[in-house]
Amino acid sequence: MAQNRWVSFHGWPAExxxxxxxxxxxxxxxxxxxxxxFYETRVRGPMLELLAELEPEFGPGKIFRPYRDVRFSKDKSPYKTHLGAWLEGGGYLQLSAEGLAAGSGYYQMDSGQLDRFRRAVANDVAGGRLLSVIAEMAKAGIGVVGRDTLxxxxxxYPKDHPRIELLRHKGLITWTEWEPAAWLGTAAAKTRIVGFLRGGLPLRHWLDDNVGPPSA
Structure with a gap:
């Protein structure tokens, strides 16, 4: 992603x-x-600037379309009430009226990934390492959460498996939310995001090593 490299990120205005x-x-x-x-210049624009600055460490970024897919939804509201962006090297960013949020990990695994994930969790060496990673991150104040849990x-897999809680997850991520504050309108927003994404790298590395990308 090469856009706006000459413009530095200074956060989002309260507006x-x-x-x-x-x-x-x-x-x-x-x-x-x-x-x-206003959306293009003061909402989407700063996100483009931020993604450009994050690219050297976390890979190219992509901003999701602002339009909702309403084909199978009872809610026909046409627009998303948040701005979401994805980082190729791992990470998700979200701006909304509630503030700023960030996540990292494997949010949704396909069938092949899920099979590899469960095999790794069930393995005493790889599964034990994942428990250690989660514990180490918790000490640093970064929690790991599962999603779409069975x-x-x-x-x-036996119901009494020692890592059954992990085996039940279909996704595994870190996630944090920051409420609206003055620092959101400054470069400190990038500092917080970078700190969080770096803190989530142990989980990302375990997932990359043991699960890998989606099946072709």
Whole structure:
């Protein structure tokens, strides 16, 4: 990602969060069109600047489309009430009226990844190492959470497996949220994000080594 390399990231103005407050109250094309220039320059623009600065360490970034997929949803609101971005080297960023959030890890594994993940967790060496990674990160104040967790043991694994809680997860990530604060409008926002992403690298490395990318 090469855009805006000559512009340094200085955070988001408070109005960027107010933009999403307004969108939450009036999720319409009329509101979106009226505020489109503001979105491009004061919401999406700073994210592009941030991704460009993060690229050398965390890889190219991509901003997700602002439009919701409403084909199979009862909620037909056309626009997302947050700005999301993905980092190729691992990481997810999100700005909304609630503030800033960041995550890292494997949010959703396909069937091949899930099979490799469970085999690794069940292995005493790899599974034991994952427990150590989670414990070490917890000491540093970074929690690891599972997502889309099964209510019981996955097929082929005993319910009394010593790492059954991990085996039940279909995704494993770190996640943090920061409430709106003055530092969001400064370069300190990047400092916090970098610190969090670096802190999540042990989990990312375990997943890369033991699970790997999605199946072709």
């Amino acid at each position: 960027a969060l107010e933009f999403y407050e307004g969108l939450g109250a009036d999720n319409s094309k009329t509101y979106w069109t009226k505020h489109l220039e 209510k019981t043991a996955p097929r082929g």
